Amino acid sequence: MSDPQFSVLLGPDGAGKSTVMAELAERLPTWRALSTDSAFVGPEHALVTQLRRNVVEDVLPALGGAYSVDFLASLLQTAVVHLKDRIEAQEAGVPVLVDSYYYKILAKCRLAGIEESPMYSWWRSFPQPERVIYLDVSPESAWRRSANGARLNPLEHFGTRPQWFGFENYQKSLRKLMLEEVRELPVTVIKEQPSAARTADAVLEVLAP
Template sequence: MSAPDFWVLLGTDYCGKSSVLAELAARTGPVQPMSYDPALLPGDYGALAALPNALVAARAGRHSPEYVMALLNVAVAYLWDRVATAPPGRTPLLDSYYYKILVKCRLLGLTGGPWQDHWRSLPRPAGVIFLDVPPGTAWLRSGGGALLNAMEHYGPTAGEESFTRFQRDLRTGLLDEVRGLRVEHVPAGQGIAATADHVLRAMKE
């Protein structure tokens, strides 16, 4: 597969990726944000909007790991479909790419099928922008756990300890997956507009 020049916006849960991507999407500039977040999906990709609910059911044990991973591959395939239709002169900025999906599957014991090998065979980005956020801040953004889904914490019940431990392991796993790539860290606490500006500067440099 021939890969265009693209970047990845990466981070743990509730790091602010969706807000930054929405901010960039509202601007007319050199970056084309691409996300499988339901709030950011184009109208003709409505089938992906049902993915979060399907994954919650899958993690509840009603589906096999192979089925869960096949669902997750739809999100990865969607990103490539969007990259292929990116407007000329705009650099795609992909939400998480396959990295977050792959690491979460590993942490939650979801294995089987060809998916992990397939994801790792995909083209590598020109660089990664990593949004850093402390687990305590992420916990507050999750409404003290009220907004969590089953793929954002360890165990059957969401709690601050299981969430914090999962997020720390997730961060370690993500950085391990992108080792060898150019990674630019963007600290928390700048505000959405300032963070978006930081992302643009990092991509330009």
């Protein structure tokens, strides 16, 4: 059996991946968009949506107390395995675009303090994409999109509460680790665009030249 063919849309927090994925889903009806965002998860996989909600609402607020970083990483692995399963379940010949895959989660686990883990080796053994499209965004723009930190969760900034310098340092570190993870793959970096529509245009040029 040949490896599945797919592309990955990657980017830091606030890059607008979900918005761009939604727009691309309308413009590319023959493509399959895979993500753990609720808009892209079918009812048969409702548990994935529930677990994501539990991570944000229950685990992250109690991280370092009721829940350990290792426990958090174990839950995040369910998202990674779900995406791998959905990639492998696609019909041959159907073009697929995947939101972040395991690259962003791995980087966030490392930033949370788990520098090495047997999970990482397993994730890295998963099928690799034909290309990675990286949506760049400045920390300043991402900070504004987060309502100056009001919409952030603890996996989007350093420090006990969201502040500009903790956010900026986290996002720069996240960018470095994600690009390091995909350095052996064909990567196209799309510079920050003035709108989601323009970003989608730029992604289309890469996916369907």
